[in-house]
Every structure is written in C-alpha cells, then in structure tokens.
Amino acid sequence: MRFRFVHAADLHLDSPMHGLTARQPELAALFARATREAFEALIDEVLAREAAFLVISGDVYDGDWRDYHTGLFFAGQLARLSRVGIPTFLIQGNHDAESQISRKVTLPPQVHLFGTRKAETLELPELKVALHGRSFAERSMSDNIVRDYPPARPGWFNLGLLHTSLDGRAGHASYAPCTLADLKARNYDYWALGHIHAAEIVATDPHVVFPGNLQGRHVREAGPKGAMLVEVDDGAVVALTPLVLDKARWAHRRLAIGEAATLAEVLARVEPALREESAAAQERPLALRLTLTGETSAHDVLAANGQHLRAEIQAAADRVSERLYVERIELSTSPPRTAPDETLGFADPEGLLAGLEAEPAFEQAFAGIIEEILAKLPDEVRQAVRGEEIGASLVEEARALALARLRRGGSDAGSGEAA
Structure with a gap:
C-alpha cells in the first residue's frame, strides 16, 4: 500500500x-x-x-x-x-x-x-x-x-x-x-x-x-x-x-571586502550581495545580518563611522526591496598589515589594548553599561537578546574605534557604531 x-x-x-x-x-x-x-x-x-x-x-x-x-x-x-x-x-x-x-x-x-x-x-x-x-x-x-x-x-x-x-x-x-x-x-x-x-x-x-x-x-x-x-x-x-513553508526569512551573509579601499567601494560590493539575498528569499520579508570581512584599507573609516555605514547599507537595502531589512552589521575586518610606527610612542597598538576587557575595573564598569542597555529594551526584545552578545559586539566596536585613533596618532577619527 x-x-x-x-x-x-x-x-x-x-x-x-x-x-x-x-x-x-x-x-x-x-x-x-x-x-x-x-x-x-x-x-x-x-x-x-x-x-x-x-x-x-x-x-x-x-x-x-x-x-x-x-x-x-x-x-x-x-x-x-x-x-x-x-x-x-x-x-x-x-x-x-x-x-x-x-x-x-x-x-x-x-x-x-x-x-x-x-x-x-x-x-x-x-x-x-x-x-x-x-x-x-x-x-x-x-x-x-x-x-x-x-x-x-x-x-x-x-x-x-x-x-x-x-x-x-x-x-x-x-x-x-x-x-x-x-x-x-x-x-x-x-x-x-x-x-x-x-x-x-x-x-x-x-x-x-x-x-x-x-x-x-x-x-x-x-x-x-x-x-x-x-x-x-x-x-x-x-x-x-x-x-x-516559511513566510518571512532570516539570513546571515558574510561578505569579503578586502579589495575595497573606500566606503563607496564597500557599498559597491554590498548592494549586489543584498540583491542576491533578496532573490534567494523569493519575495518574502527578509531580515539580514551582514558581516563584513577581510583585510582592507577601509577598515578605519568603517570602524569610525558606524552610524553612517549602517544608514548607507540600509538605504541600499531599500533600493533593492521594501521587504529587506538589515538587522545588524558586524565588522570582522582588519587594516592592512604595516610595520609598527615608532613615532606614535608605542610599537604595538593591538598589544596595548590586548586583555583590557579582562581587567577587573573594566569588567565591573562594563557590566553596569550592559545592564543599563538591557533595562532600556522592550520586554520582548530583552527576553531574546543575550547580554554577552551585546557585550562582545560593543567591545569589538570600541576596540576597532580605539585602534583607528591610535593608528592616526590619537586624532579624532569620528564616532559611530555599525550594529
């Protein structure tokens, strides 16, 4: 039968x-x-x-x-x-x-x-x-x-x-x-x-x-x-x-931008990726997490101008589809490797910041910041997000911004966040 x-x-x-x-x-x-x-x-x-x-x-x-x-x-x-x-x-x-x-x-x-x-x-x-x-x-x-x-x-x-x-x-x-x-x-x-x-x-x-x-x-x-x-x-x-059978979709796209040297070049690579993800969703509403990767000379600009980056990428998403939303942008990029600049007064900016988040004073202050953020979220969002995820994201963004400023000799490189 x-x-x-x-x-x-x-x-x-x-x-x-x-x-x-x-x-x-x-x-x-x-x-x-x-x-x-x-x-x-x-x-x-x-x-x-x-x-x-x-x-x-x-x-x-x-x-x-x-x-x-x-x-x-x-x-x-x-x-x-x-x-x-x-x-x-x-x-x-x-x-x-x-x-x-x-x-x-x-x-x-x-x-x-x-x-x-x-x-x-x-x-x-x-x-x-x-x-x-x-x-x-x-x-x-x-x-x-x-x-x-x-x-x-x-x-x-x-x-x-x-x-x-x-x-x-x-x-x-x-x-x-x-x-x-x-x-x-x-x-x-x-x-x-x-x-x-x-x-x-x-x-x-x-x-x-x-x-x-x-x-x-x-x-x-x-x-x-x-x-x-x-x-x-x-x-x-x-x-x-x-x-x-799903009627709305989530996606996570990792996009290598290593050859991009400016924000405009980054965006030129992002929009085709957004079109691919939207097409794969087949007209469903789509919430996309975008992770930018690679060793790129645009790293410092991206790290220092997170709000502008997010706005530009969401604007690109809107051009692709009214049903496409960029849920988060994560930066997993790094600057091109260069010889240490002794004129800055230290040879290793990365080493200067290494392990900072493990310092007791930092941990205590940072825990208070996370609690403050969670307290401001709506109930349904607070129940879903993980404090450690928020913390890890903020630490990485702060590290990227600090390194960008250190590599520029401490000058003001702007501020903002990508996610």
Missing part, C-alpha cells in the same frame, strides 16, 4: 520575533504574522498533497497563551483537515507541556493528542499504521523515555513521535535525551522528532528526522524553514521531500 504523510514540529505559534520591533515596526508586523501564515501553508500542503495524515512533534505553542486567539487559530486550521477526514497526531513538547498551557480549546474530532503519563499507541487500521508517542507533562523532561515506548507492531508501519534533544545539538537545551541506538532498538520504521530547529535527516535505516521549525524567529534560525513530506510504499519509506 502506498500513502504519504507530512511531518512538522516546533510551530511556536504567535512567538514574538526578536531583533526587529524596536527599529522596524512595519517589517516586524509582517514577521509577527509569519508563524500563523506558515501554519496555514502547512495545512494547504497537506490538502494539496492528499496526505493520509499529519504528525506534529511538539511545541505547537511558544508557551502559555496570552488569550484564546492562539488556540482558536490552531484548532480552526486543523478543522480544515478534520472536515475532509485527514487525521492529525501530535505530542506536546517543552514549550507547550501540559503544565505550561493554562487555557484549553476543544480540538476537532480527527485530532489525536498523545497522553503524558506513558507512551501509547494509536492506530490507522486501514493503512496498517501504528503511531507511538508521549507528550511532556512538565517543561523539564530529563528522562530517556524512549526505552518505555511500546514495541513495534509486526507487519505494520511503525511511526514514533518524540520531542527530544537526542544526544545533544548546539543551541538547544537537553530534553528527553536518548541515542540513535535507543531509537533503532524500538524497530520502528520512522521517527518523527521535534525540538531541534534545524532540519536534519539523522539516519535512514530507520529514518530518523528533524523537520526543523516551521518559521524562523531570529537570525540564529536563518534560511528556509518548513516540514517534511514522507512517501511510504509497502511498509517502507521510499522518499523524503522538504516542504519550504
């Missing part, structure tokens, strides 16, 4: 978008709607592909609802499938664990939520599909729950739903940890995993798959996002097709 199903995870419906609100409210509004629009696109694909069923491997929500609109939207979209007889199977993850969600909305009759007490099996007898899964009761799930999953049903297509960090992935907390060997020991045909926001086919015998999250929410979730279409024939997976 041949059939197909769609595997999605980590919808994070109505999750706030981080890094845009304070600077670009119009674009932030487009991104804010993106999690819902991506889910609508998912339901459209399930219907268009005539999938037999949909599985969602946890984190439908981003936490407790502000009001009932989030739950009503989710139930309403699944009702589109239920009305035509397409079932949905889902588990709760760490963000939408049973203890996290205080409000409830009755889900459509064709929606099946796995319980929290133990792993259980639900069946689709007409397809000979056995689905095994367990929801999180609490946000913190530190146990390896896979070992308690039901045994595979002989002669059936066995599918496991699990929200897990597996054996660890960078940037993700450890939840329901397990190994690939643990999964293979259950003898299932497909493991529909959730929690890791980067799409990954972990194994193919059996298929162990993270589809990634449906919609990127910040620059660390850059690139296309979506779900996985799975083709099954005679009880075996025969094809996997990524479905790109």
